[in-house]
Amino acid sequence: MEVKFRDQQAEHVRTDLLAVPVKESEIEGALLRRLDRRLRGGLAERIRRSRFTASEGSALLYTTSGMLPAANLLLVGLGKGEEIDADSWRKAGARARKEASAQGAREIGFFFAPDKDGESAAAAAVVEGISLAAYQFEKYRSERKPATAIQRVTFFRPGLKSSDALARAAGLAQDIAPGVCLARDLVNEPPSVTTARFLGEQARRHCRGRGLTVEVWNKKKIQQMKLAGLLAVNRGSVEEPRFIVIRYKPQGKAKKRVALIGKGITFDSGGLSLKPAKSMETMKLDMAGGAAIIGAMSRLPVLRPQVEVTGYIPTTDNLPSGSAQKPGDVIRYLNGKTVEVLNTDAEGRLILADGLALAAKEKPDYMINLATLTGACMVALGNEVAGIFSNRQALAEKLIGCGREAGEKLWQLPLVKEYREEIKSSVADIKNIGGSYGGAITAALLLQEFVADIPWAHLDIAGPAFAEKDSPLCPKGGTGFGVRTxxxxxTTL
Structure with a gap:
């Protein structure tokens, strides 16, 4: 998709569809009055009849019938001026993309007049919205919806002097979007397809390019590396586990070294602590943390950050069988810690502990893990917000800020030291499940046992990793949450 920037007024733009973002306070503003004069009063009448108020995410489509150079005019609501942020622009871009597709338009003109100091972020958000709204996963449908490819997006900004900064921001947004879509694809595949072997193959396929290397360890190698948590969870499966290691090294000296650890449970039945049938329906999503790391790392050769990054993805399914791990089993980890398994459905933390312990041996500057870890986090924060736990406040604040800019909401939850009593075991160092309350916290406290004193953050993405219904930026299914953050x-270290 080609992206351009031009200095031109809205009423002179020739394009298939001209999107004009409108604040609630601008319904009777100068721009819409000018457009209405060209449209002989028809626009004001349509606004009145449709009760269009420019609330965030709303839109009004008007066919110009030759009265404007643009074939179709789309008013896109931004909401109240003081509440407009990057996500408002992102949704505006997504709405423009969906309307363009419905009209069969191949070119979108976007009239663009944000505050000067935020115009690069707004441009990036619009392009990101247009790119992500195009996503579809229809490979298993017998009848597929026709999709119109947008060939060009042109931003029109009156008085534009230089577009260099805008073009860089828009280009970055375009570079990130394929990683999000890859993560969505991996989550949306059926669990009969997405085995541990498949996930390793996809990491090899997509994580290519300058500076990237991929290793996929088989069961024999996993045994040699003493990754006991992954082996324990895999005991009930007929599919062998894999441990994926993706390394990115920049040209020249790296500013920092970062370890990313992602949960890769390709299907979670709960094991012998079996889930109810209804709770299993979407459990193919349980590898969304690993998918996000594959998606993010696949873009690093294009983005070229000056940091060294290693991704660790332990992956298996979690199924019951005569050979499955049992409540009461004890696992001895690479760092010497022992964990008593009292609930086999609390398996994500068991395999993440392997990844964290292995990563900690390399002593990176930062460790960040992503996992669809607990229903307790969903109870606390719902489906739109991920929980973040960290042993360094500065790291937590940095990630929360990155998520805010990227359109991914993170909310900090505490590592309550008193709750460590909840995971003390009478036969091992710790047990894999706490009491009835604070489950997201006790899960995070278990993970903290494996990070030494390295700056670390745990993102519990159980809520936002999977959309239960369509949204402007994503259809129902995997969201790719975490890639953008x-x-x-x-890229900002």
Whole structure:
């Protein structure tokens, strides 16, 4: 998709569809009055009849019938001026993309007049919205919806002097979007397809380019590396586990070294602590943390951050069988810690502990793990917000800020030291599940046992990793949550 920037007024733009973002306070503003004069009063009448108020995410389509050079005019609501942020622009771009597709338009003109100091972020958000809204996963449908490819997006900004900064921001947004879509694809595949072997193959396929190397360890290698948590969870499966290691090294000296650890449970039945049938329906999503790391790292050769990054993805399914791990089993980890398994459905933390312990041996500057870890986090924060836990406040604040800019909401939750009593075991160092309350916190406290004193953050993405219904930026299914936050973090260190 080609992106251009031009100095031109809205009423002179020739394009298939001209999107004009409108604040609630601008319904009777000068721009819409000018357009209405060209449209002989028809626009004001349509606004009145449709009760268009420019609330965030709303839109009004008007066919110009030759009265404007643009074939179609789309008013896109931004909401209240004081509440407009990057996500408002992102949704505006997504709405423009969906309307363009419905009209069969191949070119979008976007009239663009944000505050001067935020115009690069707004341009990037619009391009990101247009790119992400195009996503579809229809490979298993017998009848597929026709999709119109947008060939060109042109931003029109009156008085534009230089477009260099805008073009760089828009280009970065375009570079990130394929990583998000890759993560969505991996989550949306059926669990009969997405085995541990498949996930390793996809990492090899997509994580190519300058500076990237991929290793996929088989069961024999996993045994040699003493990754006991992954082996324990895999005991019930007929599919062998894999441990994926993706390394990115920049040209020249790296500013920092970062370890990313992602949960890769390709399907979670709960094991012998079996889930109810209803709770299993979407459990193909349980590898979304690993998918986000593959998606983010696949873009690093293009983005070229000056940091060294290693991704660790332990992957298996979690199924019951006569050979499956049992409540009461004890696992001895690479760092010497022992964990008593009291609930086999609390398996994500068992395999993440392997990844964290292995990463800690290399002593990176930062460790960040992503996992669809606990229903307790969803109870606390819902489906739109991920929980973040960290042993360094500065790291937590940095990631929260990156998420805010990227359009991914993070909310900090505490590592309450008193709750460590909840995971003390009578037969091992710790047990894999706490009491009835604070489950997201006790899960995070278990993970903290494996990070030494390295700056670390745990993102519990159980809520936002999977959309239960369509949204402007994403259809129902995998969202690719975490890719944009990770990329923002890595490119701003």
């Amino acid at each position: 990770l990329v923002k973090f890595l």
